[in-house]
Amino acid sequence: MTDHTIAGKTVLIAGGAKNLGGLLARDLAAHGAKAIAIHYNSAATAAxxxxxxxxVKAGGAEAVAFQADLTHARGVEQLFADAIAAFGRPDIAVNTVGKVLKKPILDISEAEYDEMSAVNAKSAFFFLKEAGKAVNDNGKIVTLVTxxxxxxxxxxASYAGTKAPVEHFTRAAAKEFGAxxxxxxxxxxxxxxxxxFYGEESPEAQAYHKSAGALSAFSKTGLTDIEDIVPYIRFLVSEGWWMTGQTILVNGGYTTK
Structure with a gap:
């Protein structure tokens, strides 16, 4: 029978330095992961x-941090190569990388659009490509969208619009890697x-978002807390493996399709 536990597994987390990625790294270590490769983008997040x-090491797992610019295919390739050199092929690959921009379409420059597309769509595509080559059989791949x-x-438009392609990347990859x-x-x-979130939203918008979810009153902030998301990722990379090709909205009733 195939082992779908986390114990003894090797993990790669893109955007694993802090916030959701950092908490996920700590959580998977606590649940028995053997080794975790932690990606960060630049010197600003090195510490x-x-x-x-x-x-992660204090939690009992091996860990190494790797810097890479994932907006270029060569950066994604190098990240996987470095992680494999350190720990062997990953069993679990999670991509938490993303960039938010809240701005009217009429005010978005070509440079801003190109950056959003590179961070949210291009990096996700090449992460899936390299994960498909590197992840062990019966492995798990998860991408964060919105x-x-x-x-x-x-x-x-530039945020959700450049995350939207990842839905189809996910479906296609699930079909192609499922064998x-x-x-x-x-x-x-x-x-x-x-x-x-706070860097993009006005006080008025913050207040709206903190009250918009069906369960907002039961959240410590009114928003989705990173602690709310980690258990879902943990489930999908373990017992929840049977779900594949899906985009799952986890938001306390903020919105649905």
Missing amino acids: AAEATVAA SLLGAFTPFY RGISVTAIGPGPMDTPF
Whole structure:
């Protein structure tokens, strides 16, 4: 019988230095992961990445941090090569990388669009490509998208619009990798209580988002907390492997498709 536990598994987390990725690294270590490769983007997050490495090691797993710019295919290739050199082929690959921009379509420059597309769509595509080559048979791949994929709203065209292709990337990858027992899923959190949210939203918008979910009154912030998302990822990379090719919105009733 195929082993779908986390214990003894090797993990790669893109965007694993802090926030959701950092908490996920700590959580999977606590649930028995053998080794975790933690990706970070730039020098600005190097200290956070090393703090997560230390926490993972304290939790009983091996860990190394790797810097890479995932907006270029060569950066994604190098990340997987470095992780494999350190720990062997991963059993679990999770991509939490993303960039938010809240802005009217009429005000979005070509440079802004290109950056959003590179961070949210291009990096996700090449992460799936390299994961498909590198992940062991019966492995698990998860990508973070956004619950705005189920919303009818202004100002997020470049954010939700560049996350939307990941839905089809996920479906296609699930079909293509399924013969090797690999599950491929996407999770779309609601507005999360992280610095990315507060940097884009006005006080009035923050108040709206904190009250919009059906379960908002029962959240410590009114928003989706990173602690709300980690158990779903943990489930999908273990016992929840039978779900594949799906985009799952996890948002406390903020929106649905």
